[in-house]
Amino acid sequence: MDAPTSMQGFQRWALNPLTVLGCVIAGGVLGWAAPAFARHLGVVGVVYVDLLKMIVLPFMISAVIFSLQNLYHDGGAARIFKRVVAVFVTFSFLVAILAAAASLLARPGGDLRAETRVALGKIVSADTDSSNTRMSMRTIEEAPKRTSLKEVLQALIPQNIFAALANGETLKALVFALLFGFAAGQVPNRIASGLHQALETVYHACQTLTRWVNLPVPFVLVCMAASEVALAGLGPIRAMAGFVMLFLLVCALLLVLAIALMGRRAGVPFRTVAQAMREPFALGVATNNSATCMPAMVSGLVDKLQFSRTRVELLVPLSISLLRVGAVAYFVCGTLFIAALYGRHVSALDLGVLVLVSVLSGFASAGMAGIVTVSLIGTICSYLSLPFEAAFILLVAVDPICAMGRTAVTVISSCAAVAAICAAPVKL
Incomplete structure (x- = not known):
């Protein structure tokens, strides 16, 4: 076996959901058995998360601008550009709102015992029982700072894109990438080809x-x-059961709505659409990779639901690249889970910020999968002043299960978006 083949085999094993789950369990056992030693292993996670953050910005900017250039320069896509944008944006916001409503009703992570909250607080140096006491001996405790709409908009629009990149401000970079991608699409091919190749590289x-x-x-x-279990014990892991159940229920609801929409557009029964989507759904769950589902998506939409092949073959790759509704739902549920975990009250403005930032982060997650997707929740938490470091390992622990629902929702919802954009099939 040559080196590249061996490396690919190792990569598949390393990112296999069973491997991820097994490593988390092994680390938990190590942290429980040798807490004194395991506490010192936390630096490995810090370095790893920093490496992921290092890659996110250039990857996101190149992916977004590259996709928008392709959209503009393809004649078929240019003619339906407004419809594509309207459907993608509408789908993303509706999914974010639905996920927020479900999370607020269920409030997973909001019923933890006091000792579990204290343990989590210690991990992020936010032990309110002790720090607030010390601060109150020195000065009057200030009221929590409220975020205004003006501050939110200023946090999204970059005054200096280079400063935004240097400071790791992901959403400002995304806003720039979207605007720049729209403008680059208007540049003639003979001039823009160099940029196109550079972005692809x-x-x-x-x-x-x-x-x-x-x-x-x-x-x-x-x-x-191992480090997190050594610091907090096994108690916080119990909070994840409610989060996983909530997220899978949200995924199931989104799948039903997507199939119902396709049935309405194609003029066929719900059962027929479910059978047509069986193969892409199974591939999404099995591989956790939406790109691998594209041939099955095209087959289901064209051969079984009779949508136009020309339109479907154009729109399926675009929807898989930019319409990441599974990630959007995950970002909303994950952020509200963390808010409930720390007893943070979420105001109407906070919800508005959460929905907007989650939608933008969904576009920013183009091409990302697994743990890299989980790390984007940290960006959203920063806008709501929520701690993320302790919750990261909790989300990673159950991500093999959540990733299956996330991918399945992205794949089937992308098919629904394609069906909404395409003309309804002509029945003979």
């Missing part, structure tokens, strides 16, 4: 770098799980 280079960074994932997960 950056895109594929970041993919390669991500694969390299993910090579030590089993070791990293063992270290992170």
